[in-house]
Amino acid sequence: MTGWIYWLDMAGVIVFALTGVILACRSRMDPFGMLVLAAVTGIGGGTLRDLVLGVRPVFWVEDPTYLWVILATVALSILGFRYIHRLTRTFLPVTDAFGLALFTVLGAHKALLLEAPGIVAVLMGMMTGVAGGMIRDVLARRVPMVLRQEVYATAAILGGSAYVLLHGLGVAQWLGVSLAIALTLGLRLAAIYWRLSLPTFAWVVTVPNAPPGDPALPPGETPPRKRAKARVKLIRPGHSRRGRR
Amino acid sequence: MTGWIYWLDMAGVIVFALTGVILACRSRMDPFGMLVLAAVTGIGGGTLRDLVLGVRPVFWVEDPTYLWVILATVALSILGFRYIHRLTRTFLPVTDAFGLALFTVLGAHKALLLEAPGIVAVLMGMMTGVAGGMIRDVLARRVPMVLRQEVYATAAILGGSAYVLLHGLGVAQWLGVSLAIALTLGLRLAAIYWRLSLPTFAWVVTVPNAPPGDPALPPGETPPRKRAKARVKLIRPGHSRRGRR
């Protein structure tokens, strides 16, 4: 049983390391830079999880197999570069979705093993799933995928909550893990495929005739009084843009 | 006494979570993205403090009330969105100032409780106060507030030092905490209101007739010898710009 989860964890590391390689490639980093970005993405989330939960030393210090796996992934990617270069633009988010689903559920699983409360397990799952990719994107100076509206944090939080719920209901471990992974992955892939997004709240500056970026707003001119109509604007998927700037 | 400090800590979490919500709103993140940014801001600084001090597990794993408070803050913000959208541009920095003041002093307080030396307590206070907002701003791709000149790190360092000093002088805890919070908050609010800033050192390239960005500076042409006049330029508040790029 534990062995089964170990392999899933490895799969998550490989898949996330691969996204690091792809992004390093796009940012024209050299092979060693690739290794750095692959390692950060592959073990970043789990490292943060272990630190916060107080597991010490961190999992990959105990079991360096993780590092060898990342090394092998990068080496094979470089050797098989003639195949990687033909990947379409959706390959990166789809690979990332697999890593997200695996790490979210396994993160929540490990938190529950350490007898953390349910809400901590959900947060820990999300952190494990999201953090690696977040650091990767910040380092490569991309807009972090979490900040895009395509149901990213949503998938992680719902998937983690589903696992905690199934665990609490006493569902068998293999079933709970499978269902929660399927849910997270399904949500995220559906969001990528149909470009789904939740409605977002647009920030509407209510001062008339003033550009939003103007720092010198005369405070006396703000027109909305107590009964002003709320500016909750539902941004439709087709119009969603990826976070400003 | 401890209970009193606990409520101050909660207040800091709420206030910082609120800044996360506002910034998520401006970056057009969906409700779950909001939750992520609120959590990062609200508990990021304290998490880092606990990790560095070796407190394990981290405070919010021990006491998940913090997470429920963040969840409630985000939920209430979404429900009360019709009020939030009317906030002026100064609301975010002012809210952030309250969080900064609370977390700086409480961070220094907790470090002293663990018998850390004074300088460590000051740094720990600054880290607790600054880190959450820093991660928030990096994720939302804003210029971190610390990098602006408006007496941000200054307020945190002076406020933390004041607390450590008062503690060392044997002042009653409630008085020391109150005074230090008032000092930090006062410094920061004054800086926001009057746009105060400390003088900064401008980086002046002294090679004549060469643009500063030119990487191909001929090394032989650098004119300043031993007695060259120093280019310490005091940037006045009215001219201060928010860090380049």
Add this chain to the structure above:
Amino acid sequence: MTGWIYWLDMAGVIVFALTGVILACRSRMDPFGMLVLAAVTGIGGGTLRDLVLGVRPVFWVEDPTYLWVILATVALSILGFRYIHRLTRTFLPVTDAFGLALFTVLGAHKALLLEAPGIVAVLMGMMTGVAGGMIRDVLARRVPMVLRQEVYATAAILGGSAYVLLHGLGVAQWLGVSLAIALTLGLRLAAIYWRLSLPTFAWVVTVPNAPPGDPALPPGETPPRKRAKARVKLIRPGHSRRGRR
């Protein structure tokens, strides 16, 4: 012996703190902002190393001398500003190279002291050497030096591996440390001086007549079949650019 390594570690902190000061100066931060950036750079990498290895509390909580040294470095830099402002553009990367070499080898050394396996020690060395500067650059909104192609991660990984190898061969500690530091420093300085860089893999979109940024690629039109020629483009040093954006 241990004392000797302690002084090397201090030298690394001073050198890295200095890079923080210089970058803060260029970003027009005030003296306290300088202090923050200097501290982050000087002790960031080692903090991460200690956290991951499970050393608690972190080294500078145990021995606050590190913090006083950073404080003194910043104070002296401000006093000696008339000399700093005359530095050429290469001073920052060269100083950073010294910090990288010292911290990489000392990080690997400390990991081996704690009986970590070889590959963990290499990663830990790289992390210690690279992390401080990485956070510094992210905070100051610069392209992290690791992302540039100038043999940065390469130098750290090769230098760390060399130390682990020499240690495994039973070479005397002082010799192993010196050789590995010299190797890392030499690689990095050579790369700065001659603008060396490893070949990178260019990401070539193989869809004809479509701009790379076009998200609406018709999947049916991708021409490369099984035997397509690989687009591994060796980017020559003269053409290397610093990561897109």
